[in-house]
Amino acid sequence: MIGLVAATTNGRKNAAHLEHAWPDATLYEDRPKEALQRAWKECDGIVLFLATGAAVRLVAPLLEDKHRDPGIVCVDDAARFAIALAGGHGGGANVLAARVADSLGAVPVVTTASDVVGVQALDSFGANLGFRIEEGSDLAAVGAALVSGERVNLLSDVRWPLGPLPENVVRAEKPEAPLIFISDRTVSVPRPAVVYRPPSLVAGVGCSRGARAGDILALLDRALEDSRLSKKSVASLASVEAKSDEAGMLETAQDLGVPLRFHAAEELSAMDVPNPSSVVRDAVGTPSVAEASALASGAELAVEKRKSAMATVAVGRLPVRGRLFLVGLGPGDDALIPPLAREALSACELIVGLEQYVDRIRHLLRPGTRVSTPPLGSEVERAKEALAEALSGGSVALVSSGDAGVYAMASPALELAGADVEVTVVPGVTAAQAAASLLGSPLGHDHCSISLSDLLTPWEVIRERVRVAAEADFVVSLYNPRSKGRDWQLGKAREILLQHRPPDTLVGVVREAYREGQDVTLTDLGSLRPEQIDMLTVVIVGSSQTEVRAGRMVTPRGYRV
Numbered sequence: 001m002i003g004l005v006a007a008t009t010n011g012r013k014n015a016a017h018l019e020h021a022w023p024d025a026t027l028y029e030d031r032p033k034e035a036l037q038r039a040w041k042e043c044d045g046i047v048l049f050l051a052t053g054a055a056v057r058l059v060a061p062l063l064e065d066k067h068r069d070p071g072i073v074c075v076d077d078a079a080r081f082a083i084a085l086a087g088g089h090g091g092g093a094n095v096l097a098a099r100v101a102d103s104l105g106a107v108p109v110v111t112t113a114s115d116v117v118g119v120q121a122l123d124s125f126g127a128n129l130g131f132r133i134e135e136g137s138d139l140a141a142v143g144a145a146l147v148s149g150e151r152v153n154l155l156s157d158v159r160w161p162l163g164p165l166p167e168n169v170v171r172a173e174k175p176e177a178p179l180i181f182i183s184d185r186t187v188s189v190p191r192p193a194v195v196y197r198p199p200s201l202v203a204g205v206g207c208s209r210g211a212r213a214g215d216i217l218a219l220l221d222r223a224l225e226d227s228r229l230s231k232k233s234v235a236s237l238a239s240v241e242a243k244s245d246e247a248g249m250l251e252t253a254q255d256l257g258v259p260l261r262f263h264a265a266e267e268l269s270a271m272d273v274p275n276p277s278s279v280v281r282d283a284v285g286t287p288s289v290a291e292a293s294a295l296a297s298g299a300e301l302a303v304e305k306r307k308s309a310m311a312t313v314a315v316g317r318l319p320v321r322g323r324l325f326l327v328g329l330g331p332g333d334d335a336l337i338p339p340l341a342r343e344a345l346s347a348c349e350l351i352v353g354l355e356q357y358v359d360r361i362r363h364l365l366r367p368g369t370r371v372s373t374p375p376l377g378s379e380v381e382r383a384k385e386a387l388a389e390a391l392s393g394g395s396v397a398l399v400s401s402g403d404a405g406v407y408a409m410a411s412p413a414l415e416l417a418g419a420d421v422e423v424t425v426v427p428g429v430t431a432a433q434a435a436a437s438l439l440g441s442p443l444g445h446d447h448c449s450i451s452l453s454d455l456l457t458p459w460e461v462i463r464e465r466v467r468v469a470a471e472a473d474f475v476v477s478l479y480n481p482r483s484k485g486r487d488w489q490l491g492k493a494r495e496i497l498l499q500h501r502p503p504d505t506l507v508g509v510v511r512e513a514y515r516e517g518q519d520v521t522l523t524d525l526g527s528l529r530p531e532q533i534d535m536l537t538v539v540i541v542g543s544s545q546t547e548v549r550a551g552r553m554v555t556p557r558g559y560r561v
Contacts, residue, residue, distance in 0.1 A: 001025075002096070003039030003046040003070075007032045010077045011049030014104055018047065021103055033058055045071040045096045048085070055085060066090045073097045075106065083109040090123055122146065122180075122194050128347075129160060130199035131182070132232045138178075138192030145178040145192075155189075156182035159393030160198065161323040163347045164368035184233035184317070186225075199235035202297045204314040205249060206239060206280065206289030211310040213251035220252075220313045223306040229315065234258060238293035240265055242284045261297065268292035275305045290314040321422045322390030323347070326410040328403040328428020329357060332515035336434070337361070340426045344397055345369075352386045353399035353409075361399070383413040390421040403428040407451055407479055432477035435510035435538040438520045440552030442508055442540050447475035447555075452482070452489040459489065466493045470500035475546060475555055478539040482530055490530040490539070497541055498525055506542035508553050509533065522553060 002025040004015040012027075019027040026043075028035035032050060039046050040062050048055045055074040063069055063086065071091030074083045082100040084093040094110045101108040122143045123133065133139070146152050146166065153172035154165070160182060175181065179193035184200045203220055224231055237253050241262045253260035265285035273295065276287035286292060290305050291314040299316025306313050325344040330336035345351065346366050351358055355373035362371070374382050386398040400408030410425050417423050436443045448469050454462060469476045476497070481490045497505070503526025511519040511534070525541060533539065546555040 001043045003028055003035075003043035004049070005032055005035045005039060005046060006049035007054070008049070008077055010079070011075070014075065014079050015047070015049050018100070018103055037062070040070060043070050045073070045087075045092055047073045047075060047082075047096070047100055049075050049077070051076070052083060052085065059086060071096050073100055075100060075104070079104045079106050081109050082106045084111070088121075125180070125194075126160070126162065126182070126196050126198070129162075130235065131196040132199075134195035134197060134230070134232065137194040139194055141192035142178045142180065142194045150178065152178050152180060154180045154182070157185065158200075158320050159322075160320055161347075161390075161393060161395035162349070163395050164349045164366045167368060184230050186228045186230050197230045197232035198320075199233060200318050200320075201229060201233045201302070202236050202238055202294050202299045202316045202318055203234055204238050204290040204293030204295075204297070204316065205243075205252070206284075206293075206312040207243060207246060207249060208310045209246070211246065211248040213248045213255060215308060215310040216248055216252045216313070217255060219306060219308045219311050220315075223303050223313050223315060227303045227315065229302070231256075234315075235318065236261060236297065238263065238297045240268055240284050240286060240289045240293065243289075263293055263296045267296055271295045274301070319420065320393045321420060322393045323395040324386055324390040324413065324417065324421050324423045325395075325397040325426055326404040326413055326423065327397045327399045327426045328405070328408065328430075329361060329399055329401055330429040331402060331431055331434035331513045332360070334360075334364075336429045336514060337364070338426065338428060341428060344424065344426050345399075348395045348397040350386075350389050350394060350396040351399060352382050352389075352396060357399050357401055379409065379412050380416075383409060383416055386413060387416055387421065390417075400428075401431070402434075403430045406430045406432075406449070431479065431513065431538050432540070434513040435477070435508065435540060438510050438513055438518070439508035439522070439540060440549075440554050442475055442506075442542055442546055442553045442555050443477070444555040444557050445475065445543065445545065446472075447477065447543075449477040449479060450493075451479040452493060453480035453486065454489065455486075462489070463492065463496065466496045467500075470497045473543045473545075475543045476541045478541065480535060481537055481539050482533045483535045487530075490533060494525065494528055494530065501525060501541075501544065503527075505544070506546045506548065506553055508540040508542075509537060510540070511537040513538065522548065522551075 004025055004027040006012040006015040015027050019025045028039050036058050052074050059072055067090050069087050069091055071087035071093030072085040073093055073096050074085045082097045084097040088094040097108040122139050149168050152169050153176045154169050155172050155175050175189045177190040177192055181189050181193055182196045236258050237260045239262055241264055243249050244262045268286040271292035273288040273291040281287040290312040294314050294316030299318045302317040303315035327341045327344050345364055350370045352372045358371050358373050386396045389396040398409050398413055404410040432449055450465050505525040507523050507525050507528050509521040
């Protein structure tokens with residue numbers, strides 16, 4: 001919950017705007033001091049519409065611990081600046097300042113050293129991957145080394161999709177301080193070091209009827225301690241469906257703050273376990289619960305079954321899933337690159353795409369990002385290269401123009417990708433959408449898109465699709481209309497369309513949409529000249545209802561106007 005506190009008329013007006021715009025915001029109506037004290041107890045973040053001096057005086061007596069205090073953002077009376085006042089990382093004030101700035105048209109002001117120099121803060125490093133910081137880590141010392149440009153070593157048991165790292169963070173073969181250490185193993189490391197516990201372990205659990213959470217936790221603690229594994233890395237519990245109503249099991253998951261997943265006995269019976277039990281099989285229908293549940297969760301067994309009077313546990317280690325982002329960059333203009341695409345690009349250590357697309361976004365990439373630009377015609381090779389990076393535990397973006405899922409790289413990549421990679425498809429503005437926006441609203445009613453390239457689709461199939469679209473009176477967006485090596489397909493498509501539509505059917509021709517050299521032309525089907533069109537052009541053929549209004553191409557939806 002975000003608390004809003006204001007003292008002046010302008011402040012209350014802007015606070016009311018945020019309360020209306022944000023579903024998680026509440027405006028506290030008391031006097032600022034009393035309102036802040038209430039919000040402090042109830043909110044994760046607080047926006048103060050006050051002068052910074054007044055805000056500091058009100059906040060100071062309430063500060064206790066930066067890991068528990070809410071993040072504080074201060075906004076001036078004219079709403080020109082949103083200042084992250086306290087709790088920049090731990091309290092989320094830096095993110096909140098940006099959010100306030102977006103909503104109010106203000107400038108976010110962040111003074112955290114790591115943010116100012118473009119270095120990720122250690123207390124949020126790996127947060128998107130579920131990393132947890134080990135108590136006693138040397139955040140200040142390693143953070144100071146990071147910000148000052150000193151070499152900081154990074155050692156991880158396995159590769160994680162961390163994204164691009166600062167140049168002074170160097171992957172190491174052995175632990176040397178200052179150190180960033182990512183591991184579920186409880187081993188000693190040289191200081192100063194920041195130790196991150198990844199969510200890499202799953203605990204398979206079996207128990208007798210009436211087992212208490214304390215019995216299960218005690219056994220799990222012993223198993224982890226004996227195996228020198230961190231409890232912070234336990235990402236989930238797993239058991240057999242027959243135990244889904246065991247209160248002790250449910251309380252154990254709640255105490256650990258992790259999900260509890262149940263598997264059918266038939267599924268567990270199929271697991272090849274080192275310590276099966278006929279007694280367990282007779283009781284719940286599977287010869288193993290703890291070990292089989294860990295394996296059924298996709299883990300490799302790291303700790304074999306441990307038993308107590310009331311419970312059994314086994315621990316498995318989960319494989320790391322790399323991240324593949326299939327990113328559509330839109331038609332060309334930076335302003336049309338979606339925020340989701342920008343976030344994906346900043347999260348990736350490798351960008352794969354045609355050179356002309358990668359060149360467009362180099363200025364958006366974080367330092368340390370690698371790029372790969374295989375040539376045109378190597379679509380499958382591009383997809384395989386991106387997948388190989390993700391399969392090794394990396395984070396990679398495979399970029400396309402327009403929308404990645406429309407005549408672009410999402411399809412070949414998804415055909416090859418298995419469940420061992422986390423895939424995110426990031427939508428973009430398609431070429432047809434971009435062209436249509438420049439023409440007016442030709443896609444206002446039913447429409448379809450057809451590629452005239454017969455490199456992957458036989459011309460006979462394309463020809464039939466054009467015919468059916470013409471008969472059905474769809475507005476038709478023609479992609480890949482004409483190239484030097486394919487100079488006749490557009491003319492044939494025009495002939496097919498003319499068999500079903502009159503010559504005065506409106507046609508929009510858009511070349512280089514939202515790029516330098518943009519050209520927009522309104523013509524008709526009879527006047528269309530294929531020889532004047534190339535691969536940088538989208539041709540939109542109107543339906544029988546498409547018309548020109550005020551110089552714009554419009555396909556009415558049928559509303560009364």
